[in-house]
Amino acid sequence: DEDERNSYIAKYLNQSLPELNQFIKVTLELGATPARLDDIQTTLDPYLKHKNSEARICACHCLNAALDVYMKTVKMGCEAPSKFNQTGSMLGKIIPRCIDSNATVRQTAVEILKRILEISCMYETLTIPDTDDDWIKQLLNIKEDITTDDPQEIYRIAGDLAGIIAKRLVNMQYVQFSKSLMYCIKDSEVS
Numbered sequence: 001d002e003d004e005r006n007s008y009i010a011k012y013l014n015q016s017l018p019e020l021n022q023f024i025k026v027t028l029e030l031g032a033t034p035a036r037l038d039d040i041q042t043t044l045d046p047y048l049k050h051k052n053s054e055a056r057i058c059a060c061h062c063l064n065a066a067l068d069v070y071m072k073t074v075k076m077g078c079e080a081p082s083k084f085n086q087t088g089s090m091l092g093k094i095i096p097r098c099i100d101s102n103a104t105v106r107q108t109a110v111e112i113l114k115r116i117l118e119i120s121c122m123y124e125t126l127t128i129p130d131t132d133d134d135w136i137k138q139l140l141n142i143k144e145d146i147t148t149d150d151p152q153e154i155y156r157i158a159g160d161l162a163g164i165i166a167k168r169l170v171n172m173q174y175v176q177f178s179k180s181l182m183y184c185i186k187d188s189e190v191s
Contacts (some may be wrong), residue, residue, distance in 0.1 A: 013058045021065045028066060032073040034086055040066045041090060048093065051188045053102040060097060060108035067115035074119075076126050084123040088173030090116050091165060092180025099158050101191045103147040106154070110143040113161065117168050124170075135164050154191075 024040060040063070047059035094116065097109035114136065121129045129136055138160065146157050169177060 009052055009054045013054055017058055017061060020062055024062060024066045025069045028069045029073050032070050032075070034084065037066065037070055038086060041086075041093070045093065048097060049184075049187050049189070053100075053105065056097065056100065056102065056105045056189070057108070060105055060112065063094075064108055064112050064115065067112060067119065071115065071119055071122070071128075074122070076122060083170065083172070084120045085173075085176075087116060087120040088169065088176030088178075089180045091169065091173075092177045092184070095158075095161070095165075095181060096184040096187050096189065098146070098161055099154055099191050100189055103149070106146045107143055110139060110146055110161070113165075114139040114143070117164075120168070120170075135168060138164055151191075 027040070028036060044059045044063050044066075047055045048063070050056055050059070091113065094109050094112050097105050098113065100106050100109065117135070117139075118129050121127070131137070131140075142157055142160060146154065148154060148157075165177075
């Protein structure tokens with residue numbers, strides 16, 4: 001029954017995904033601001049937590065595309081803030097998707113997590129993180145490994161993700177990170 005419903009929903013979600021991504025792209029190109037990114041995240045939030053895995057997959061792809069466009073269009077300079085204040089709350093909202101029951105959601109969530117940390121790094125250092133950085137390499141390895149169906153392996157990888165976040169998250173972000181993570185207790189996804 002669930003598979004039948006997923007395939008029905010998937011067809012329509014996949015048809016509308018390019019248009020939604022284009023809408024998000026144009027919206028961010030008009031003004032790539034943290035507030036606009038917040039609006040996009042808030043809009044996608046219910047779908048990131050949706051009971052239906054196809055809805056979670058599409059929401060993850062949209063958020064990933066939005067973060068990619070944001071990274072490419074945001075104007076960094078001396079007038080830009082030195083911190084990306086959304087880091088903690090965005091990480092807290094995406095971490096549960098990294099242990100989702102659906103492998104595609106997990107893999108895309110790790111990519112989103114990487115992009116959030118890259119944006120944070122851009123604000124702090126005014127440079128794009130290098131793929132030679134240890135934490136980027138670790139996240140790329142995790143992204144490949146997280147497609148496993150072994151629950152023990154997924155929780156081990158979640159521990160590795162926690163270690164990366166603990167090293168990259170600035171102290172002022174821990175409160176927002178914790179608050180966002182606490183709201184995820186009500187998540188409909190059992191994992």
